[in-house]
Amino acid sequence: xxxxxxxxxxxxxQQVELDDPRVTLLDLLRERLDLxxxxxxxxxxxxxxxxxxxxxxxxxxxxxxxxxxxxxxxLTIEGLAEGEALHPLQAAxxxxxxxxxxxxxxxQIMSALGLITEGxxxxxxxxxxxxxxxxxCRCGAYRGITEAVVEASRTMAGAPQETAA
Amino acid sequence: MNxxxxxxxxxxxxxxxxxxxPGSAYLAAGTNLLDLMKIGVARxxxxxxxxxLAGLDTxxxxxxxxxxxxxxxxxADLAHDLAFRRRFPAVAEALLSGAxxxxxxxxxxxxxxxxxxxxxxxxxxxxxxxxRAPGSGCDAHGRENRLHAVLGWSKTCIATHPSDFCVPxxxxxxxxxxxxxxxxxxxPLADFHLLPDAxxxxxxxxxxxxxxxxxxxxxxxxxxxxxxxxVKLRERTSFAFAVVSAAACLRIQEGQIxxxxxALGGVAAKPWRARAAExxxxxxxxxxxxxxxxxxxxxxxxxxxxxxxxxxxxxxRIAARALRLAAAGTPERLPALPASPFAPLPGGLHG
Numbered sequence: 001x002x003x004x005x006x007x008x009x010x011x012x013x014q015q016v017e018l019d020d021p022r023v024t025l026l027d028l029l030r031e032r033l034d035l036x037x038x039x040x041x042x043x044x045x046x047x048x049x050x051x052x053x054x055x056x057x058x059x060x061x062x063x064x065x066x067x068x069x070x071x072x073x074x075l076t077i078e079g080l081a082e083g084e085a086l087h088p089l090q091a092a093x094x095x096x097x098x099x100x101x102x103x104x105x106x107x108q109i110m111s112a113l114g115l116i117t118e119g120x121x122x123x124x125x126x127x128x129x130x131x132x133x134x135x136x137c138r139c140g141a142y143r144g145i146t147e148a149v150v151e152a153s154r155t156m157a158g159a160p161q162e163t164a165a
Numbered sequence: 166m167n168x169x170x171x172x173x174x175x176x177x178x179x180x181x182x183x184x185x186x187p188g189s190a191y192l193a194a195g196t197n198l199l200d201l202m203k204i205g206v207a208r209x210x211x212x213x214x215x216x217x218l219a220g221l222d223t224x225x226x227x228x229x230x231x232x233x234x235x236x237x238x239x240x241a242d243l244a245h246d247l248a249f250r251r252r253f254p255a256v257a258e259a260l261l262s263g264a265x266x267x268x269x270x271x272x273x274x275x276x277x278x279x280x281x282x283x284x285x286x287x288x289x290x291x292x293x294x295x296x297r298a299p300g301s302g303c304d305a306h307g308r309e310n311r312l313h314a315v316l317g318w319s320k321t322c323i324a325t326h327p328s329d330f331c332v333p334x335x336x337x338x339x340x341x342x343x344x345x346x347x348x349x350x351x352x353p354l355a356d357f358h359l360l361p362d363a364x365x366x367x368x369x370x371x372x373x374x375x376x377x378x379x380x381x382x383x384x385x386x387x388x389x390x391x392x393x394x395x396v397k398l399r400e401r402t403s404f405a406f407a408v409v410s411a412a413a414c415l416r417i418q419e420g421q422i423x424x425x426x427x428a429l430g431g432v433a434a435k436p437w438r439a440r441a442a443e444x445x446x447x448x449x450x451x452x453x454x455x456x457x458x459x460x461x462x463x464x465x466x467x468x469x470x471x472x473x474x475x476x477x478x479x480x481x482r483i484a485a486r487a488l489r490l491a492a493a494g495t496p497e498r499l500p501a502l503p504a505s506p507f508a509p510l511p512g513g514l515h516g
Contacts, residue, residue: 020168021212022168044204045196045267054270057241060196063199068192070217111266114266129501130503134265
């Protein structure tokens with residue numbers, strides 16, 4: 001079997017030849033395609049820094065073998081903004097100071113996008129916190145993160161925005 | 166991670182043929198297996214990738230009123246399936262209390278049942294572990310073992326099974342459907358996992374090449390929908406394995422318990438069904454005295470395997486709380502923190 005995968009990454013169809021079956025989606029993105037926005041934190045599914053959308057669902061790219069996902073559609077942090085226009089989540093993270101060092105931020109934002117798409121948390125801060133528990137932030141910016149996700153959730157639902165507390 | 170051969174079967178028959186070769190491991194999501202491969206605990210010579218199999222990915226209502234869940238159904242898809250959640254709310258609550266949103270989107274039904282223990286000595290290749298290296302000893306004995314087993318453990322191994330999902334499943338008499346080189350068979354989940362005894366490396370009844378293809382819940386399991394809860398105590402609020410957990414399911418008729426199911430998690434090498442406690446509850450009034458007594462019965466055989474005497478009392482209290490919550494009724498919507506002891510009780514009481 002040829003070790004190649006065809007993936008649609010950030011709306012662009014790409015065929016990637018692999019020289020080794022051990023490559024994860026995370027290593028493929030970072031090391032083969034220079035998409036280094038997706039971060040490698042723990043590499044064991046515990047920190048969420050590598051969160052991407054895989055066929056529209058948030059997953060840990062570090063625990064996904066690239067060969068298992070031939071034909072998949074992938075969205076990373078690089079594919080979120082439209083030109084210079086930030087995605088509502090990116091804008092909300094800035095507005096709410098939802099980061100300090102920024103290492104976990106791409107994973108936080110992709111996880112938040114997945115959470116909002118899942119539609120289970122809405123704009124309830126407690127459900128947002130629980131829904132975001134797979135993303136660790138060592139700077140402890142959780143309050144801002146929760147506020148940003150709640151606000152973006154409202155923006156994306158088209159509801160009138162409330163002033164941040 | 167070791168090098169491995171990679172095969173991509175399209176049918177269950179092809180998968181089983183490849184899986185029966187020595188050194189093969191089945192790869193579903195990989196949330197547990199790839200992790201163990203990265204730390205050198207799992208070193209399969211061949212990965213049999215199940216992600217291209219046709220089927221095994223649906224939730225099927227059965228004519229008899231039961232449900233059949235394909236082994237490749239993702240944890241999140243099952244927990245959020247409205248019909249499933251309505252009929253088996255404790256199973257959905259257990260699923261949503263496990264891992265993280267990302268992992269639940271990946272992890273499969275079959276993979277959850279077969280996940281390996283989180284014992285630190287199992288995960289550390291420099292430590293002695295009879296499960297990882299049979300005959301090497303058990304470094305968990307006498308060392309850091311406050312989260313280890315209090316039921317069903319042996320001198321060779323005191324590890325626990327980490328699954329939340331399995332706890333309500335075993336309470337509800339789930340049945341595994343298995344394909345293998347010798348054909349199809351089914352095994353009750355209660356008999357699927359093995360206690361360590363002298364062979365802790367054998368964790369389930371699966372023979373080489375056997376593949377879990379589905380699990381079924383019998384029609385009776387849906388009869389508990391109005392009074393079914395899962396409660397899980399963790400060392401942090403979310404995204405942590407259970408210190409102890411309990412699934413409680415009741416059928417209440419005319420002020421009496423007409424049927425009771427109780428199972429415990431985090432206490433043994435398998436999801437622990439508390440049948441003696443269930444028998445005690447039959448015919449009792451669904452009230453605090455009965456719940457306390459049932460929980461005491463459920464832990465009657467428990468013994469510490471190390472610095473974990475506290476887990477016995479914790480498990481007893483969590484079991485009693487699960488029964489109390491089940492009696493209060495399944496909430497219309499799961500709490501923001503599914504299964505958390507910090508979630509408020511329905512009716513305004515604080516949990």
